[in-house]
Ligand SMILES: Nc1nc2c(c(=O)[nH]1)N[C@H]1C(S)=C(S)[C@@H](COP(=O)(O)O)O[C@H]1N2
């Protein structure tokens with residue numbers, strides 16, 4: 156993560172016809188992800204309920220022969236609610252941070268090819284009344300919604316990604332957290348045979364992350380299973396990853412195999428690797444510099460020049476209430 160960011164977007168690994176990824180309609184909805192909309196989505200209209208009704212989800216091929224994905228919703232808009240264009244599919248799948256494979260953003264796609272994501276299990280345990288192991292097929296039974304979110308890496312680049320997934324809250328409600336549960340801890344798969352980057356012994360594997368329980372229960376917090384209406388490719392965290400759009404990208408942990416409800420604040424992978432640089436909250440804040448660079452602006456992948464970074468990555472209205480009384484200048 157401390158590596159100099161480069162301006163190359165990796166070569167094409169997956170060829171995709173632009174007509175497949177260019178939405179037919181442009182519809183700007185400032186509040187597409189709000190609870191009211193999510194409630195509509197739960198009735199089966201997906202988020203397209205606030206956009207053009209006629210956009211029909213495409214049936215996608217399964218990533219693995221053994222597992223049938225349900226039809227996943229395809230993007231219903233060409234831009235986010237602020238009017239910024241979606242990053243292309245090609246860019247999203249060829250410029251990645253996934254240190255289990257490599258620290259080179261342009262090489263993750265190639266090294267993660269063939270990563271086995273089926274069968275896949277996510278063990279949910281800790282301070283809950285109903286411990287349970289979810290197979291990927293169980294996770295796909297939660298209604299899959301489209302969520303267009305900005306992803307802001309702590310390295311000061313960003314993308315606009317049309318995710319597919321479901322609010323983490325739905326899963327947490329099913330396992331019934333106990334009153335002592337205050338945080339949620341997440342763990343990525345640790346498999347040295349498949350993940351060549353695990354040989355870097357300067358890090359303490361597996362990759363892990365954490366959220367406060369109220370952050371985890373927020374409607375914006377997503378367990379993602381796809382992008383652009385297709386199952387997540389390995390390089391983007393297949394088959395299931397977290398997406399927390401108001402926090403720096405490293406909080407959005409990939410390829411999750413374990414979720415635990417705990418009493419104590421978890422120590423994340425980056426807090427462990429460089430505690431003087433990365434803290435638990437990691438909320439996007441243009442006024443708080445990283446010790447080695449400014450966070451005031453960002454480079455939008457596929458865009459030109461730099462743009463201003465927004466407090467909470469532009470989701471202030473939705474999430475500022477979670478941090479009332481906290482000093483936002485502290486990053487830990
Ligand atoms: N397990 C794991 N999760 C991870 C990372 C990682 O190295 N390993 N990198 C993080 C960082 S720094 C970012 S910016 C995002 C990148 O997600 P993307 O490759 O889908 O754009 O994933 C996050 N999740």
Ligand SMILES: [Mo]
Pocket residue numbers: 252307308309310403404405
């Ligand atoms: Mo990142």
